[in-house]
Amino acid sequence: MLHSDHRSRRQFVQSLLQGAMAGTLAPSLASLLAAESAATSRQIPPVPGVLSVELRKRGKEASAPPVMEMAEWNASETAIIICDMWADHPCKLAAHRVGRMAPRMNEVISKARDRGVAIIHAPSGGIQLYEDTPYRKRIKEAKPAKPPVKIQGWCYLNPEKEAPLPVDDTVKRTDGPIRGCDDPFPTYQPNHDRHEHPALKIIGYDVISANGQEIYNFLEQEQRKNIVLMGVHTNMCVLGRPFGIRQLRYLNKNVVLCRDLTDALYDPRDKPYVSHTRGTEMIIEHIERYWCPSILGKDLTQVIPGSDNPTS
Structure with missing residues (x-):
């Protein structure tokens, strides 16, 4: 009936x-x-509920302290994109940190999903592993939408909008494309497992894609204007993918970085010769200064009390 x-x-x-x-x-x-x-036409039920998020921003001057600002987002207008949280990685220390982060990330996305936030899994290079799932079917069937600017295959560092990255991630210590790996003796593995990390559950109305146009179609159809990026690696894919921070800013989306659920690919043997943790923090500060604010994952797990009650 x-x-x-x-x-x-x-x-x-x-x-x-x-x-x-x-x-x-x-x-x-x-x-x-x-x-x-x-x-x-929306596939995910648009339910009431308002998230209260604390945005951390920075001025472009290096000495400028961070500025904290509160914002309210409708959960039904918010989406999370999980970038490249693979089951394995050629850099073993990077894979270890993903494994350490994944259970915390799953707790955040699970609670956000229950509040009405859309979840997009983007394990680049592993999408074909999910081709026969309803999560791929759902996003491929999203209504086509024309973006205001071209969606690029990769968004490189833009000197018109940002300074050079504060860490050197260009050094390779092994054959193959891997760089920035802090393993003592990196070994390139071209066929590593690109499934989503098993600690991250794909379920319900979730979708899977690494295609910028597919993701844009889905965001427009589901009327998701607030986009949270989490995952790896902060200085590479989180910024540069066709669904990454630079591209979403070009598309005029209200994008933020989840700063406690990300990690950089940086080797302390390279400039500026700081710890891996500090190198990641420096990349986050760069993003806050030139591209978008950051938030903490906990802001996505609860709504303002009473905001999720029926409106009539």
Whole structure:
């Protein structure tokens, strides 16, 4: 009965929209019906609930202290993108840190999902491993949307918008493309496991993609304007992927970095010769200075009391 009622409602809206296109309805009613039609195309139920997030920002001067600012986001307008949290990595210390982070990340996304936040898993290079799952089907069926700017295959450092990265991640100590690895003796493994880390559960209305256009389509369809990036690596894929921070800023999305659920690929044998932890912090500060604010994962796990009550 519920499916029949939903279908009838959609058919009624479509008939009214056709009337609006034919000029038989007032423009104000036509716009309302268009909004209703867009709402019915959403796959994830848009539930009430307001997240209170504390944004950390920085001025472009290196000596400028961080500035904290509170913001309120509707959970139903928020999405999390999990970048490259693979089951394994050619850099073994990097894989170890992912394994240490993954259970904490899963707790955050699990609670955020329960609040109505959309979850996008993006294990680049491993998407084909999920091709026959409903999580791929769901995002491939998202309504096509035209982005305001071209979605790039990779967004490189942009000297017009940012200074050079504060750490040197260009040094290679092994054959193959891996760089920034802090293993004592790095060994390149081209066929490492690119499944999502098993501690991260893919379930419910989650989707899987590393395609910038697919992800943009899904964000637009689900009306998700607040985007949280978490995962690895902060100085590389989190910034540069076609769904990463630079690209989302070019698309005018309200993007933030989850600073306690990320990690850099940096080797303390390279400039500026600081610990791995401090190197990651320096990349986070660079992002806060030039690209977007950062938040903590806990801000995504609860809503303002009472904001998730029925509105009528």
